[in-house]
Amino acid sequence: MTVNISDIKVLAFDVFGTVVDWHGSIAREVNAMGLGLDGHAFASAWRKGYVPAMDRVRKGELGWTKIDDLHRMILDTVLAKFQVTGLSPDAIAHLNKVWHRLDPWPDTVAGLQRLKSKFTICTLSNGNLSLLANMAKRAGLPWDLILSAEVFHHYKPDPQAYLGVGRVFDLPAAQTMLVAAHKEDLRAAAGNGMRTAFVTRPLEFGSGRTVDISRDAAFDFHATDFLDLASQLGC
Amino acid sequence: MTVNISDIKVLAFDVFGTVVDWHGSIAREVNAMGLGLDGHAFASAWRKGYVPAMDRVRKGELGWTKIDDLHRMILDTVLAKFQVTGLSPDAIAHLNKVWHRLDPWPDTVAGLQRLKSKFTICTLSNGNLSLLANMAKRAGLPWDLILSAEVFHHYKPDPQAYLGVGRVFDLPAAQTMLVAAHKEDLRAAAGNGMRTAFVTRPLEFGSGRTVDISRDAAFDFHATDFLDLASQLGC
Numbered sequence: 001m002t003v004n005i006s007d008i009k010v011l012a013f014d015v016f017g018t019v020v021d022w023h024g025s026i027a028r029e030v031n032a033m034g035l036g037l038d039g040h041a042f043a044s045a046w047r048k049g050y051v052p053a054m055d056r057v058r059k060g061e062l063g064w065t066k067i068d069d070l071h072r073m074i075l076d077t078v079l080a081k082f083q084v085t086g087l088s089p090d091a092i093a094h095l096n097k098v099w100h101r102l103d104p105w106p107d108t109v110a111g112l113q114r115l116k117s118k119f120t121i122c123t124l125s126n127g128n129l130s131l132l133a134n135m136a137k138r139a140g141l142p143w144d145l146i147l148s149a150e151v152f153h154h155y156k157p158d159p160q161a162y163l164g165v166g167r168v169f170d171l172p173a174a175q176t177m178l179v180a181a182h183k184e185d186l187r188a189a190a191g192n193g194m195r196t197a198f199v200t201r202p203l204e205f206g207s208g209r210t211v212d213i214s215r216d217a218a219f220d221f222h223a224t225d226f227l228d229l230a231s232q233l234g235c
Numbered sequence: 236m237t238v239n240i241s242d243i244k245v246l247a248f249d250v251f252g253t254v255v256d257w258h259g260s261i262a263r264e265v266n267a268m269g270l271g272l273d274g275h276a277f278a279s280a281w282r283k284g285y286v287p288a289m290d291r292v293r294k295g296e297l298g299w300t301k302i303d304d305l306h307r308m309i310l311d312t313v314l315a316k317f318q319v320t321g322l323s324p325d326a327i328a329h330l331n332k333v334w335h336r337l338d339p340w341p342d343t344v345a346g347l348q349r350l351k352s353k354f355t356i357c358t359l360s361n362g363n364l365s366l367l368a369n370m371a372k373r374a375g376l377p378w379d380l381i382l383s384a385e386v387f388h389h390y391k392p393d394p395q396a397y398l399g400v401g402r403v404f405d406l407p408a409a410q411t412m413l414v415a416a417h418k419e420d421l422r423a424a425a426g427n428g429m430r431t432a433f434v435t436r437p438l439e440f441g442s443g444r445t446v447d448i449s450r451d452a453a454f455d456f457h458a459t460d461f462l463d464l465a466s467q468l469g470c
Contacts, residue, residue: 068405120368130404133355133380145368150403151386168385169365170303 003220005233007175008195011115012124012147012165014156014180015132017204019112019123019141020102022047027206029098037082040206045081049074054126054155064153066128072096099127100134105201109140111226114235120144124165124178126155157188165194177220179229183212186219197221197229238455240468242410243430246350247359247382247400249391249415250367252439254347254358254376255337257282262441264333272317275441280316284309289361289390299388301363307331334362335369340436344375346461349470355379359400359413361390392423400429412455414464418447421454432456432464 016022026046027039053070056062075096079087087095115121122145123132132146147165154160166173173193180186181201190196197220200213215222223229251257261281262274288305291297310331314322322330350356357380358367367381382400389395401408408428415421416436425431432455435448450457458464 120372122368128403129380129382129386133357137355137379144372145364145381147364151364168363 003195008119008177008233009171010120010122010165010169010176011197012122012176012178012194014178014182014185015123015125015127015135016099016102017201018179018181018199019108020104020135020139021201021203022099022102023204023206025102026098029095029101033095035084037084040208042078042082044205045078046071046074049077058155058158066150067099067126068096068128068131071099097131097134100131101138102135104139104141105225107225107227109142111230112142114230115226115233116142116144118233118235120169122147122165124156124161125149126161156185159188159192162189162192162194179226183216183219190218195220197223199223199225199229238430243354243412243468244406245355245357245400245404245411246432247357247411247413247429249413249417249420250358250360250362250370251334251337252436253414253416253434254343255339255370255374256438257334257337258439258441260337261333264330264336268330270319272319275443277313277317279440280313281306281309284312293390293393301385302334302361303331303363303366306334332366332369335366336373337370339374339376340460342460342462344377346465347377349465350461350468351377351379353468353470355404357382357400359391359396360384361396391420394423394427397424397427397429414461418451418454425453430455432458434458434460434464 013019023043026043030037030039030042053074057065075092112121121143123143124147125132126149128150129146129148132148135141136143136146147168149155149161152160152164162178163173165176169176174195177195177197178186178189179197179199181199181204183198186196186198198216202211202213204211221229221232223232248254258278261278265272265274265277288309292300310327347356357378359382360367361384363385364381364383367383370376371378371381382403384390384396387395387399397413398408400411404411409430412430412432413421413424414432414434416434416439418433421431421433433451437446437448439446456464456467458467
């Protein structure tokens with residue numbers, strides 16, 4: 001597949017795992033709570049509920065529900081599973097918003113700054129708008145626009161989410177590119193006409209888990225981080 | 236009315252006229268086209284079609300239509316009225332996007348930077364998302380989040396637009412404040428529970444037009460520009 005880089009106008013970024021280190025950030029915060037919990041196991045258990053929860057919305061079993069609320073539903077079950085009792089309602093609400101306080105990968109901010117010099121950069125995340133705005137404010141993520149499933153009322157991998165980027169910017173899908181660390185996300189984007197950049201994040205699930213970071217010819221770019229992607233795109 | 240500033244979490248800004256100088260920017264660009272047009276009259280005529288066009292959407296006569304497309308419908312009538320012929324389709328499309336290239340008022344960027352240090356700052360504009368994103372990228376407007384009627388599919392002054400700010404941020408409306416140069420916009424915001432800051436922009440319609448910049452006790456703050464507002468809010 002040949003791509004003319006000058007045809008690409010908008011880079012849309014997956015966020016959880018691609019831009020920020022959800023696993024490490026949550027593990028650190030949970031460990032720091034001093035409850036004797038295994039932060040890594042806790043983060044993994046919480047994330048495990050994520051796709052099934054969105055699927056309930058995607059299938060219509062639940063009306064539109066933003067990620068903050070889905071995270072809370074999952075958190076309540078995880079707290080029960082880990083036999084955590086005695087947290088105040090405020091403490092639980094604060095913990096639920098750890099997703100607003102995720103740390104970027106070391107290359108993220110510098111890479112986005114370079115990419116922003118040539119392209120319009122936006123999010124295309126299942127995270128809700130306030131989550132993404134709070135995260136960006138705290139971490140200094142220089143988005144030109146925050147786009148979210150909340151704008152389209154469709155979670156990825158629903159086609160409406162991917163097609164929404166081109167619709168918002170009045171561009172053919174082929175002039176927009178999804179940047180993501182997840183092959184299934186990229187395959188869905190490509191299936192809806194977007195260009196695709198695979199960025200490997202081998203530590204997304206912590207140091208003990210194997211992640212598929214193999215090159216896949218189906219994607220237009222394969223980069224080891226955002227700085228590498230910026231160089232490949234001529235930024 | 237007493238306001239506890241520490242209760243206010245989000246400042247939502249009207250954009251056209253409040254943040255950017257639409258009249259001067261359009262007049263300058265139209266004058267620079269060298270067609271012998273009166274840029275000030277042209278800008279005024281274009282803007283005059285704005286509220287009626289949105290009203291057609293608000294009343295359901297037109298399905299959801301973004302401002303870029305409403306601007307284009309109005310532009311076509313204005314070009315005819317000013318007897319402009321011979322512009323290429325590309326030139327008309329480019330002119331239509333002058334709304335993406337509006338210049339900020341002199342105090343805007345410095346004021347927003349100060350306000351951003353204490354509050355979450357977002358747009359609440361009838362402009363579409365790409366228009367607002369392109370404007371922010373060009374002018375260096377440091378929004379934490381770009382919110383638009385396009386997100387809610389409701390134009391101001393529909394209640395859904397004002398209530399949308401609190402819903403997005405999971406806050407009571409009283410913890411959000413509209414900043415605007417237009418009293419009718421502020422009255423609608425207050426009617427939906429928001430706090431209100433009136434910022435006077437006496438030159439919004441050019442130097443020849445009188446603008447109502449009188450103090451109105453119905454609003455929580457009255458400021459001469461964003462720097463004044465920042466000082467009043469303790470930024």
